[in-house]
Amino acid sequence: MSKKNIDKSLDGIYNMMSYTYHGNWSYRWEGTPWMSDILKSKKKESILAHEMSCIGLWFSLRRICPSLDALVNSTRMYEIFWGHDLGEIFIGDIPQFSQLKGAGIDKASLERKEILRISKKAPKKVTALLLKNFDSYEAKNKESTDLEVLICRLIDNMQGNHFGMVFGNSFDTHSEVIDKVVNRSFVKNAKNLLVYLKKNRKTKAYKEASYIISHHIKAIKKSGVKIKADKELDLI
Numbered sequence: 001m002s003k004k005n006i007d008k009s010l011d012g013i014y015n016m017m018s019y020t021y022h023g024n025w026s027y028r029w030e031g032t033p034w035m036s037d038i039l040k041s042k043k044k045e046s047i048l049a050h051e052m053s054c055i056g057l058w059f060s061l062r063r064i065c066p067s068l069d070a071l072v073n074s075t076r077m078y079e080i081f082w083g084h085d086l087g088e089i090f091i092g093d094i095p096q097f098s099q100l101k102g103a104g105i106d107k108a109s110l111e112r113k114e115i116l117r118i119s120k121k122a123p124k125k126v127t128a129l130l131l132k133n134f135d136s137y138e139a140k141n142k143e144s145t146d147l148e149v150l151i152c153r154l155i156d157n158m159q160g161n162h163f164g165m166v167f168g169n170s171f172d173t174h175s176e177v178i179d180k181v182v183n184r185s186f187v188k189n190a191k192n193l194l195v196y197l198k199k200n201r202k203t204k205a206y207k208e209a210s211y212i213i214s215h216h217i218k219a220i221k222k223s224g225v226k227i228k229a230d231k232e233l234d235l236i
Helices: 003-024 033-040 047-064 066-070 074-083 096-100 107-118 124-138 147-167 171-199 203-222
Strands: none
Touching: 003 047, 003 107, 003 124, 033 147, 033 171, 047 066, 047 074, 047 147, 047 203, 066 203, 074 124, 074 147, 096 171, 107 124, 124 147, 147 171, 147 203, 171 203
């Protein structure tokens, strides 16, 4: 690549990053009642913090799940994590609590348009990869065919749940709706991952995934949230 082309590519990347930085001040959980205390404080979770936390969680989990780790391309997973919520930077996140009430029906479509907008001057390969990863992550027909997406979805839920456990409040009052959120997101994605691993006879990876899923459910209950995990989950 010539110096001229490199300069043009860098200018495009810098332009995209100038949009991305706004993710430092775009916060998650807005309107979630069991997160009211943290929303009033200065310790809010930004879009970029969430993405980095997902990357960090997989960085650690893959060390204790070697069989699961061996089945995937972690570079791709880190790239999926980086781009999966970039579309929320300017239009904002729609938390699970609001989605339960019917909000966010066109959420994925709007986020895709935003990714395209903020990366319009970036190198075409960068934009294409961001969109490809986003489409894979949001696709409804990928539950049993894309292992990296399945794991990314689960970790996305795990990170959100964990942040809620650490900074949430009034769990006893809101346990019923939290249970609905956990079942529609974490439990659903956990089941899809376990089904894939069992179907493809990945016994060791299945045991690792089962353990971290089971441990996560126990951690939620230990935090004080009274949840009823979906009985369809086949845990060890």
